[in-house]
Amino acid sequence: xxxxxVAILGLGVVGGGTYRILTEHKEFYKTTQALDINVExxxxxxxxxxxxxxxxxxxxxxxxxxxxxxxxxxxxxxxIGGVGTAREYxxxxxxGGKTVVTSNKELVAKYYHELERAAKRHSAxxxxxASCVGGVPIIRTLLDGVQSNRITSMMGIINGTxxxxxTKMTEEGTSYAAALSEAQRLGYAEADPDADVEGYDAxxxxxxxxxxxxHTKIPYTKVLREGITGVTAEDIARGNALGYRLKLLAxxxxxxxxxxxxxxxxxxxxxxxxxxxxxxxxxxxLTGDAVGDLMLYGRGAGDLPTGSAIVSDILYAASRIEPxxxxxxxxxxxxxxxxxxxxxESAYYMRLSVNxxxxxxxxxxxxxxxxxxxILELLQTPDSDGATLVxxxxxxxxxxxxxxxxxxxxxxxxxxxAVLRVVS
Amino acid sequence: xxxxxVAILGLGVVGGGTYRILTEHKEFYKTTQALDINVExxxxxxxxxxxxxxxxxxxxxxxxxxxxxxxxxxxxxxxIGGVGTAREYxxxxxxGGKTVVTSNKELVAKYYHELERAAKRHSAxxxxxASCVGGVPIIRTLLDGVQSNRITSMMGIINGTxxxxxTKMTEEGTSYAAALSEAQRLGYAEADPDADVEGYDAxxxxxxxxxxxxHTKIPYTKVLREGITGVTAEDIARGNALGYRLKLLAxxxxxxxxxxxxxxxxxxxxxxxxxxxxxxxxxxxLTGDAVGDLMLYGRGAGDLPTGSAIVSDILYAASRIEPxxxxxxxxxxxxxxxxxxxxxESAYYMRLSVNxxxxxxxxxxxxxxxxxxxILELLQTPDSDGATLVxxxxxxxxxxxxxxxxxxxxxxxxxxxAVLRVVS
Numbered sequence: 035x036x037x038x039x040v041a042i043l044g045l046g047v048v049g050g051g052t053y054r055i056l057t058e059h060k061e062f063y064k065t066t067q068a069l070d071i072n073v074e075x076x077x078x079x080x081x082x083x084x085x086x087x088x089x090x091x092x093x094x095x096x097x098x099x100x101x102x103x104x105x106x107x108x109x110x111x112x113x114i115g116g117v118g119t120a121r122e123y124x125x126x127x128x129x130g131g132k133t134v135v136t137s138n139k140e141l142v143a144k145y146y147h148e149l150e151r152a153a154k155r156h157s158a159x160x161x162x163x164a165s166c167v168g169g170v171p172i173i174r175t176l177l178d179g180v181q182s183n184r185i186t187s188m189m190g191i192i193n194g195t196x197x198x199x200x201t202k203m204t205e206e207g208t209s210y211a212a213a214l215s216e217a218q219r220l221g222y223a224e225a226d227p228d229a230d231v232e233g234y235d236a237x238x239x240x241x242x243x244x245x246x247x248x249h250t251k252i253p254y255t256k257v258l259r260e261g262i263t264g265v266t267a268e269d270i271a272r273g274n275a276l277g278y279r280l281k282l283l284a285x286x287x288x289x290x291x292x293x294x295x296x297x298x299x300x301x302x303x304x305x306x307x308x309x310x311x312x313x314x315x316x317x318x319x320l321t322g323d324a325v326g327d328l329m330l331y332g333r334g335a336g337d338l339p340t341g342s343a344i345v346s347d348i349l350y351a352a353s354r355i356e357p358x359x360x361x362x363x364x365x366x367x368x369x370x371x372x373x374x375x376x377x378x379e380s381a382y383y384m385r386l387s388v389n390x391x392x393x394x395x396x397x398x399x400x401x402x403x404x405x406x407x408x409i410l411e412l413l414q415t416p417d418s419d420g421a422t423l424v425x426x427x428x429x430x431x432x433x434x435x436x437x438x439x440x441x442x443x444x445x446x447x448x449x450x451x452a453v454l455r456v457v458s
Numbered sequence: 459x460x461x462x463x464v465a466i467l468g469l470g471v472v473g474g475g476t477y478r479i480l481t482e483h484k485e486f487y488k489t490t491q492a493l494d495i496n497v498e499x500x501x502x503x504x505x506x507x508x509x510x511x512x513x514x515x516x517x518x519x520x521x522x523x524x525x526x527x528x529x530x531x532x533x534x535x536x537x538i539g540g541v542g543t544a545r546e547y548x549x550x551x552x553x554g555g556k557t558v559v560t561s562n563k564e565l566v567a568k569y570y571h572e573l574e575r576a577a578k579r580h581s582a583x584x585x586x587x588a589s590c591v592g593g594v595p596i597i598r599t600l601l602d603g604v605q606s607n608r609i610t611s612m613m614g615i616i617n618g619t620x621x622x623x624x625t626k627m628t629e630e631g632t633s634y635a636a637a638l639s640e641a642q643r644l645g646y647a648e649a650d651p652d653a654d655v656e657g658y659d660a661x662x663x664x665x666x667x668x669x670x671x672x673h674t675k676i677p678y679t680k681v682l683r684e685g686i687t688g689v690t691a692e693d694i695a696r697g698n699a700l701g702y703r704l705k706l707l708a709x710x711x712x713x714x715x716x717x718x719x720x721x722x723x724x725x726x727x728x729x730x731x732x733x734x735x736x737x738x739x740x741x742x743x744l745t746g747d748a749v750g751d752l753m754l755y756g757r758g759a760g761d762l763p764t765g766s767a768i769v770s771d772i773l774y775a776a777s778r779i780e781p782x783x784x785x786x787x788x789x790x791x792x793x794x795x796x797x798x799x800x801x802x803e804s805a806y807y808m809r810l811s812v813n814x815x816x817x818x819x820x821x822x823x824x825x826x827x828x829x830x831x832x833i834l835e836l837l838q839t840p841d842s843d844g845a846t847l848v849x850x851x852x853x854x855x856x857x858x859x860x861x862x863x864x865x866x867x868x869x870x871x872x873x874x875x876a877v878l879r880v881v882s
Contacts (some may be wrong), residue, residue: 055606055748062608066673163603169749171603178602179587179595182479182769184486249490307755310734324479324766325593325756331731332752342748345606355779 035068038352039106041075041095041132042113043123045083048137048164049076049113051337052344053087059345069352074106077123098123102130109159109348112136117144128152128160135347137164137340143238143254161347166239167192167316169339170332171346176246183322185247188286189457190318191311192239194335195223195230196262196282200299201312203267204279210265222314232261233297236284244286244295247320251368252286252295258376260298269452272424273301273383276411279309283457292373300455301383301426307331379429381410381456384439386423388448390416398423398448401441405434423448426456459492462776463530465499465519465556466537467547469507472561472588473500473537475761476768477511483769493776498530501547522547526554533583533772536560541568552576552584559771561588561764567662567678585771590663591616591740593763594756595770600670607746609671612710613881614742615735616663618759619647619654620686620706624723625736627691628703634689646738656685657721660708668710668719671744675792676710676719682800684722693876696848697725697807700835703733707881716797724879725807725850731755803853805834805880808863810847812872814840822847822872825865829858847872850880 075095078084110127114120142165153160163173202213217223241254270280278301286295302309311317316334333339412425439450487493499519502508534551538544566589577584587597626637641647665678694704702725710719726733735741740758757763836849863874
């Protein structure tokens with residue numbers, strides 16, 4: 035039976051989950067995969083942490099060179115995170131000819147090209163299923179499941195923290211701040227939540243997934259990114275009343291005009307499969323020219339779900355002779371001939387406070403009309419000092435919306451309180 | 459660039475879709491996969507059909523030996539269906555050392571062992587993603603995406619025809635017969651619909667998927683199979699009113715007690731992700747001990763979706779040096795130590811006509827009580843000659859339900875009009 039030695043760098047949530055899965059399934063992998071997988075080494079400076087996981091002291095390494103030079107280690111799992119130490123260590127072990135399995139979306143989004151070059155030079159493999167959407171095998175699907183297709187679009191809920199917060203705000207009418215605190219209390223959000231709530235995490239993942247899907251270089255810097263910090267419970271509730279659910283969506287589209295990649299909050303119709311993806315669940319909905327619509331749904335984070343993706347990569351790498359490189363492209367800079375669309379089309383939700391006077395509605399309608407924006411739905415409700423107007427437009431250009439908003443805000447008949455995108 | 463020659467046996471719906479995808483994406487696969495894929499041969503006795511697809515006459519073969527011996531053919535796609543000619547031809551080309559890609563669930567369910575032996579002996583590959591759930595890469599996922607998990611359960615809507623019929627009956631209140639005619643008119647159901655409506659198609663697929671998921675031999679003959687021919691629009695509507703949707707479910711569970719595999723109509727709560735899988739869409743919902751819940755959703759049939767799975771298998775096989783065999787087991791006979799559970803537990807929906815007399819309800823309740831069946835929901839409505847009682851039980855054994863039904867039917871106070879399973 036083939037023996038495979040594994041080293042794990044970092045025993046945080048994901049590293050710990052990986053350790054548990056590998057040790058608890060050792061006999062299972064012998065039977066089902068004909069692989070004898072041993073954790074030969076871990077690198078974890080926090081003694082309390084490795085003791086808590088029951089890691090035997092003799093396999094705790096003190097530095098990366100020990101692992102890079104260990105002939106018994108074939109595969110190194112990187113769960114450190116960030117692009118400082120993690121990048122250095124990954125390069126060190128690739129130079130040592132070890133195959134790398136990583137869950138680090140930032141590292142893959144920013145430095146894949148460098149890592150792949152090192153891997154190829156030293157005949158090592160490089161796998162990163164766990165970097166995107168936790169346990170959901172979306173990368174394996176793009177590489178080996180729907181690679182026969184031209185993928186035309188991809189739309190996903192790919193950040194669990196923000197989906198938890200938005201679900202909480204939707205179901206309980208909580209404010210953003212209260213939902214964030216609750217997410218932090220439960221460990222779904224970091225003390226510094228910016229990476230999640232400002233959409234960086236989703237943008238890294240979208241860079242990786244869209245580069246794979248479209249077979250071209252899509253740097254994360256090209257992803258239009260808006261977070262959820264400005265979202266109010268009021269708009270969520272008003273959107274709900276119109277039959278929409280608010281989600282932080284990651285969207286990638288490819289057409290003859292070019293590529294658009296964006297991460298922002300958006301309303302989706304409640305009948306859409308993504309609308310019912312709640313809490314910490316994630317999903318990716320993609321469309322290919324042969325397969326049509328396809329959705330993958332599952333846990334986007336957590337020790338065991340993300341560990342599942344890491345260990346599946348380990349088994350995949352261990353059971354093959356030739357290291358396989360993905361068709362993933364260097365995404366440090368895009369190809370010269372790739373056109374990125376920035377003035378994309380979208381439908382919009384808008385909430386306005388209006389003076390409740392005769393003729394106001396016709397003036398507002400005229401402003402929309404002049405900007406070629408047509409209205410799909412409109413709901414006016416009275417309030418203490420005037421009225422609230424909530425409307426959803428047909429698809430239009432962002433520039434047109436910006437013009438209309440500026441015009442409305444200087445009109446003295448209405449004030450635009452909120453603008454959110456609507457996706458069909 | 460690697461050149462790969464493909465032959466297609468049978469240009470029906472799926473074979474035709476495969477031909478179209480391969481010819482229309484030829485340049486795309488050169489760029490994205492570094493593979494130059496040519497359709498070298500087709501075997502299709504119906505001249506009108508290959509002419510309709512625009513197949514050049516010079517690549518139309520007249521017999522299987524031509525293909526089995528053609529040095530330019532590396533991969534043979536089998537889209538004939540059935541287990542007569544298809545099995546013979548597949549063995550012929552495997553003996554010729556050609557890798558086989560098939561969409562034939564019956565062939566895989568009944569003869570996988572024989573085919574794999576032939577493939578291994580002649581160093582050929584054997585791929586069958588397209589045999590289950592059309593374009594949804596569920597087999598790739600089981601083999602390479604969640605193979606790190608012990609899969610404990612799998613629940614799927616894996617037959618498009620029956621899902622179309624049940625969706626139609628649910629949404630429009632149509633009778634089974636009317637919905638079937640409509641499905642036949644639209645080409646979703648065959649003139650002889652038994653393979654679909656009696657659950658054979660789903661049983662073959664479940665045999666294949668559960669054998670892969672549980673790493674053991676699960677012959678299709680072990681699948682408890684009940685079709686949808688007895689389902690009435692009345693029960694669908696009454697179930698709906700209680701918050702359930704009726705689906706033809708394929709269910710596989712593995713626990714320490716053993717394995718259960720079954721295909722039958724069942725009510726699912728309308729909040730369950732499978733409840734909203736409508737029309738000809740399919741989905742598989744599985745649970746692993748690390749990944750947790752995972753669902754794949756997409757088109758379960760059709761020329762291009764199923765062709766997508768076939769061509770993805772072709773690209774997978776073509777881009778690898780070593781043929782990979784799945785961990786799929788021979789499923790002609792099960793292993794001696796595999797225990798199959800037949801008296802499984804389930805909740806039940808029941809519809810009874812009752813005499814509307816004092817004390818009747820307590821007598822009925824007593825019969826359930828004596829059989830240790832406890833009631834979760836109950837709804838009594840009056841009708842012309844008595845009342846209709848609709849109820850949903852807690853989980854119980856099938857034997858208990860059978861006893862209760864027999865007792866009720868001989869009690870002269872009630873008649874059991876319908877019994878359907880309910881799945882949580």
